[in-house]
Amino acid sequence: MNTVMVERKEIEDFLIHEAFLINEEKFSEWLDLFTEDGIYWIPSNKDHIDPNTHVSIIYDDRERLEERVWRLESGLAYGQEPKSRTRHLITNVKILESDDQKVVVSSNFILVELRRSIQTIWSGRFEHQLRSQGGTWKIASKKVELINNNEFIGNLSFIV
Amino acid sequence: MKTINIEELVKDGAVHGDIYNEEEIFQLEMTRIFEKTWVFVAHESEIANPGDYKTTVIGEHPLIVTRDSDTEEIFVLFNRCRHRAATVCQQETGNANFFRCAYHGWTYSNNGDLTGMPFQDGYDEHFDRCKMGLIKVPRVGIYQGFIFASLSEEGPSLEEHLGHARPYIDYIVGTGPDGIALNAGAHKYSFDGNWKLQIENTIDPYHLSVTHRSFFNILSKKTGKKINFNRMHKSEKIRDLGNGHSLYELGGDLGIGALPFNLIVFPNLGFLGSQVRVTRPISVNKTHVFLYPIMLKGVSVEENAERLRKHEGFYGPAGFGTVDDLEVGFDRVAEGLKAKGPDGEWLEISRGMNREEVDEQGIITATSSDEVSARALYKEWKRLMTAGSIS
Ligand code: FES
Ligand SMILES: [Fe+2]
Numbered sequence: 001m002n003t004v005m006v007e008r009k010e011i012e013d014f015l016i017h018e019a020f021l022i023n024e025e026k027f028s029e030w031l032d033l034f035t036e037d038g039i040y041w042i043p044s045n046k047d048h049i050d051p052n053t054h055v056s057i058i059y060d061d062r063e064r065l066e067e068r069v070w071r072l073e074s075g076l077a078y079g080q081e082p083k084s085r086t087r088h089l090i091t092n093v094k095i096l097e098s099d100d101q102k103v104v105v106s107s108n109f110i111l112v113e114l115r116r117s118i119q120t121i122w123s124g125r126f127e128h129q130l131r132s133q134g135g136t137w138k139i140a141s142k143k144v145e146l147i148n149n150n151e152f153i154g155n156l157s158f159i160v
Numbered sequence: 161m162k163t164i165n166i167e168e169l170v171k172d173g174a175v176h177g178d179i180y181n182e183e184e185i186f187q188l189e190m191t192r193i194f195e196k197t198w199v200f201v202a203h204e205s206e207i208a209n210p211g212d213y214k215t216t217v218i219g220e221h222p223l224i225v226t227r228d229s230d231t232e233e234i235f236v237l238f239n240r241c242r243h244r245a246a247t248v249c250q251q252e253t254g255n256a257n258f259f260r261c262a263y264h265g266w267t268y269s270n271n272g273d274l275t276g277m278p279f280q281d282g283y284d285e286h287f288d289r290c291k292m293g294l295i296k297v298p299r300v301g302i303y304q305g306f307i308f309a310s311l312s313e314e315g316p317s318l319e320e321h322l323g324h325a326r327p328y329i330d331y332i333v334g335t336g337p338d339g340i341a342l343n344a345g346a347h348k349y350s351f352d353g354n355w356k357l358q359i360e361n362t363i364d365p366y367h368l369s370v371t372h373r374s375f376f377n378i379l380s381k382k383t384g385k386k387i388n389f390n391r392m393h394k395s396e397k398i399r400d401l402g403n404g405h406s407l408y409e410l411g412g413d414l415g416i417g418a419l420p421f422n423l424i425v426f427p428n429l430g431f432l433g434s435q436v437r438v439t440r441p442i443s444v445n446k447t448h449v450f451l452y453p454i455m456l457k458g459v460s461v462e463e464n465a466e467r468l469r470k471h472e473g474f475y476g477p478a479g480f481g482t483v484d485d486l487e488v489g490f491d492r493v494a495e496g497l498k499a500k501g502p503d504g505e506w507l508e509i510s511r512g513m514n515r516e517e518v519d520e521q522g523i524i525t526a527t528s529s530d531e532v533s534a535r536a537l538y539k540e541w542k543r544l545m546t547a548g549s550i551s
Contacts, residue, residue: 042478044347044348045345045346046345049345052464052468053464053465054345055346055453055468055472056468057347057472057477058478059469059472064473067378067480070378071480074374074377076373077480077484078488079483079486079487080483081487116491150252151348152348152448153348153350153477154349154351154486155477155483155486155487156478156483157478157483
């Protein structure tokens with residue numbers, strides 16, 4: 001594989017697009033951003049854990065991620081009734097690794113969530129592993145390192 | 161201030177809304193329940209090595225659970241410097257031979273002994289250093305690796321307190337070829353509601369097919385089998401084990417974990433799915449919950465990983481089950497409790513009272529949609545809350 005320079009701008013645009021789909025509640029389109037073996041991961045208690053020996057807040061493989069999205073759209077997920085309104089601010093985008101097939105990108109986020117008239121600020125670091133597939137980037141892994149992953153947190157049934 | 165009469169808040173098959181709302185009742189619960197009975201503080205696997213410690217609370221008292229560096233004896237100490245009260249340990253868990261208070265430097269060994277203070281010239285022979293160690297809780301008991309403490313000098317032994325719950329704890333420990341460990345971290349979540357809502361919800365199969373319909377829809381799509389809740393509730397049992405403990409025996413696999421039962425150990429410990437659940441009252445309307453996945457010792461990493469994945473599917477701050485309980489079982493109940501119409505302040509827990517059976521051991525049984533567990537909880541709650549009452 002050749003090492004090629006992936007433009008930070010291009011990857012940042014991808015992350016902004018992903019956040020747009022979440023914030024606009026286009027969850028099926030968001031799901032389509034993932035590869036068939038994609039992982040959506042929020043570690044519990046600390047940022048660096050082995051998910052095989054330590055519990056995660058979310059460790060969704062593709063099947064469970066589809067179930068998560070199905071639930072959000074089913075009208076039966078009481079945890080999202082009322083719904084969360086969310087806005088992501090994504091900054092500090094940094095490419096950690098790249099070649100023509102794969103990019104690992106780190107970014108910081110602030111996520112403002114409004115639910116039950118309570119506005120909550122969530123923050124942390126994303127680490128996306130993107131894979132080139134048919135000329136576009138797909139998410140092979142999205143890891144969310146919440147800064148409060150060891151706190152007693154409330155209902156996290158929206159998409160981070 | 162209105163006068164609280166506990167006797168009047170729990171009647172046959174109903175509890176009054178004040179038990180979830182009144183600050184005064186919360187304070188009484190702290191002194192008459194949490195400071196009197198046995199409370200789970202740690203599992204031995206959480207402090208497996210000499211010098212390991214864990215901080216926790218009983219009621220509102222901050223504590224340190226330690227394993228002595230030399231003798232490996234387990235101590236439960238108040239996390240309060242004997243000089244001027246600063247907590248001496250700040251970490252959730254760790255390993256230390258000594259706790260040094262960062263205020264004036266008094267230093268304690270991990271069995272609580274005061275081993276030194278800076279500039280000792282200000283104390284004469286009346287100062288007995290041996291008496292100035294970290295205070296130990298009056299009683300510590302260990303059952304099958306589960307460490308409990310009691311802030312009361314007297315009362316039933318831990319074995320007596322656990323009573324009919326013991327065989328089920330034995331079973332849980334026996335599920336791993338070499339025992340179990342709580343060494344996979346924890347889910348930690350919070351809600352703005354009273355702690356008893358989480359205890360009630362730990363054994364409440366009546367709500368499964370309603371609150372968790374989406375989860376069971378997903379499950380039946382996956383397994384190709386639809387759960388017949390009507391039939392299920394007719395065959396499954398809930399048992400009042402006495403002392404506030406209760407048990408729900410699952411008739412089949414609900415896709416939420418490995419244990420064939422849910423067990424509540426009064427006042428705030430639960431075993432269900434593949435987890436140990438600890439409910440921590442923070443204030444009358446704030447509760448913290450820990451879910452510790454139970455890891456099996458002597459099985460493959462893959463097998464334990466599979467337990468974790470199953471646990472995460474239903475439980476935790478983003479699990480498909482817990483989030484719906486948070487909204488419906490806690491947030492909506494806390495909201496509804498504010499409506500206080502005439503005669504409308506009672507909550508019904510009478511379901512199945514007409515079909516209870518009592519065996520020769522005094523264990524009360526009815527079917528799994530019945531509110532046996534809530535009745536067991538409030539029977540013990542009332543007993544303790546009215547025992548030695550001053551009013
Ligand atoms: S408060 Fe601890 S040394 Fe003074
Ligand atoms: Fe539930």
